[in-house]
Amino acid sequence: DSDVTTAEEAVSNVIDIDSVRDMYILYEIVHDYDCGEGSFYMCVDFSKDSKCPKLKFTSPWDFNWAYNDSTEKYYAGAFTDKNFVAKKGDRSNPWFIILCKQDWFMATVKEKWTEMSREKLLQGCIKTEREYLKEYDADLRKGEEWGPDSAEDLFNWIENRIYWLNSQWKIKSDVSNSAS
Structure with a gap:
């Protein structure tokens, strides 16, 4: 049984939304093709005295496929371009793609960006x-x-x-x- 009534509440119960928002903003700024293949880490600790009780996006790295292509297109929250997939494989990030389709998540992105x-x-x-x-x-x-x-x-x-x-x-x- 749960008193959760929205997707935002459900996701927020298990994911540190600020961390995924901040990671998304970073990867959208730099347009790193590797953002879906493991070029950042996540952590969670389900123990009683956890300092990280929700899934938290941490430690971005590996920007050797960043800072290229058009500056006027979404990348991190979109499926990887077919030409890139044909050469290097699919690096799409399902976390970002799903969350970017949620108005509540994009509202947090816009609020943070404006700040x-x-x-x-x-x-x-x-x-x-x-x-x-x-x-x-x-x-x-x-x-x-x-x-x-x-x-x-x-x-x-x-x-x-x-x-x-x-x-x-x-x-x-x-x-x-x-x-x-």
Whole structure:
């Protein structure tokens, strides 16, 4: 017997929604083709004194297939492109695909995104990383198969991606701060 009446309540009872929302936002920003194949971890502990009683999305890593393709399309919450599947296999993330179809989940994404934009968190991260990566620009120019060819290309891609995500996720009442 349960007094749960909505899908949101049912999912929230077993999954740490903030963690999956934050992981989804991260993987949508960077467009990592590997987001469904195991390039992040989850944890849960069902013991009596658990510090993690719900499934929690943690520890993203492995971004070597990130920062490429169009900046104006959903990736993490969508099925992997057929051309990529033909070459590298299906990397679709069923967690994100299912949750992104839920209005209540996307409302949490938009609320978090608007909060991050208002506080200029992403811009602060980009500014810090831009300075840090200057010393690694030569490594980015080695001509790897995936990703940008230079630090400047990387930051241009990310800034264009954030601009597009702002147009999709920013809560309309906060549009006055649209350059954030």
